[in-house]
Amino acid sequence: MSLLLLLALSLLISVSGAKFSGRPGVNYGQLGNNLPSPADSVNLIKSLNAKRVKLYDANPKILTALNGTDITVSVMVPNELIVNISKSESLSDDWIRSNILPFYPTTKIRYLLVGNEILSSPDSELKSSLVPAMRKIQRSLKSLGVKKVKVGTTLAVDVLQSSFPPSSGEFRSDISGLVMKPMLQFLNRTKSFLFVDVYPYFAWAQDPTHVDLDYAIFESTNVTVTDPVTNLTYHNLFDQMIDAFVFAMKRLGYPDLRIWVAETGWPNNGDYDQIGANIYNAATYNRNVVKKLAADPPVGTPARPGKVLPAFVFALYNENQKTGPGTERHFGLLHPNGTQVYGIDLSGKTTEYKESLPAPENNELYKGKIWCVVAKGANWTQLGDALSYACSQGNNTCDPIQRGGPCHKPDLTVLHASYAFSSYWAQFRKTGGTCSFNGLATQTIKDPSYGRCEFPSVTL
Secondary structure, three states: OHHHHHHHHHHHHHHHOOOOOOOOEEEEOOOOOOOOOHHHHHHHHHHOOOOEEEEOOOOHHHHHHOOOOOOEEEEEEOHHHHHHHHHOHHHHHHHHHHHOOOOOOOOOEEEEEEEEOHHHOOOHHHHHHHHHHHHHHHHHHHHOOOOOOEEEEEEOHHHEEEOOOHHHOEEOHHHHHHHHHHHHHHHHHOOOEEEEEOOHHHHHHHOOOOOOHHHHOOOOOOOOEEOOOOOOEEOOHHHHHHHHHHHHHHHOOOOOOEEEEEEEOOOOOOOOOOOOOOHHHHHHHHHHHHHHHOOOOOOEEOOEEOOOOOEEEOOOEOOOOOOOOHHHHOOOOEOOOOOEOOOOOOOOOOOOOOOOOOOOOOOOOOOOEEEEEEOOOOOHHHHHHHHHHHHOOOOOOOHHHOOOOOOOOOOOHHHHHHHHHHHHHHHHHHHOOOOOOOOOEEEEOOOOOEOOEOOOOEEO
16 A cells, blocks of 8 residues: 555656746648658658647648657647637537547647637638637537647737837737637636747848847847836847737736747748848847757746746748748748758757858848849749739839830740739839749849840839
8 A cells, every 4th residue: 555655656746747848849831842741741850859849730641640759739720710610619529520539649739729820810700700719629629538738829929019118018909808808818717828929030120220130139248128117128039029928918917828939930031122031040040049948947038037938930841832022931940852951959958050150141131123033943834824913903014015015025924924023013012012923923133124125123
């Protein structure tokens, strides 16, 4: 009897003494047509010493590849299902039966995120459906016997209407009472996390004149920011952004709800008009954020010193089919062929890297002309639709490539598309137009004009 008691006590001590690690995981996006297989990807995740992975769906091939590993997994309910799930317990049950039960518990699914950055959407029905859908999913997990999975959703920083100084952190008025308060109540009751996407890169790139780059990449030795209300002192932009969420939750009555950084990272490349997107800054930021997050004992933030801050670094791969500016396709720790973009160890145990990083060449804003042309390797069969779209926008966008115009070359669709892309971008960049066209276009600083055909450009 005494032996059994001792065994029980030792087991209790070992379980209660198990620590929740701050060692970051990695986001596994799949928006590329040249990415390794799920099985190879799992091996690559292990090579990065990641113990956690976040998916943007519940891909069965990936969940199968993760079966039997010690990697804990976060899966996601697609945005487009949220409204219907919010209205139907049976649909919620069906989703869990189809996407969780075939893999749980041998695949260590521990987090289920309902949608991605839903509260950044202009769709009011979608936003109002979010918390009801989270409740439905939670009930389905419970009724179907899935006990170890926490339910949450991811939030971008634009859910905050005020974030500086951190003590002024406040959720937007359109979501504060209607969505955030019931969400925080749900997360608190279920002992889950507020999952937030935190990118110092974008905060710095929007105002590089007034925000110090070293402060953004954890390299500052003499730049600090002191919150005038709390007198808390900040040594990096990451902590500052996290604590804005801390105070926003406190304002709604939830000062102790745990935060999980669902995404953070720095782009290793980008377009000519995107400052600071380079390998040097990406390696420096990600190595430093891993060092901070994996520290033992945990460092926390000024508002929550010594608290574990779990996170997923974005992203596993450079994904060539992501739309938008060039940075969107260059957040990867790995190239699609599986090689590292730069040395990185997500365990935090590597403190010095022997490789020399290429010197950054775009830490200041580019000044000069830029054109938008058809990207190398673009799918030519898709150019016709993109060309038609560009020409249908604005005033006289494509007149020079019409019959009789100085740029008319009826047999050269690529040339016509490049002109149309440049003309469209020159007109609409200031109002949000991008040089992307679903990955068919890219920026160049080499003037594509020829003869009497002068391509419009953007001048920075």
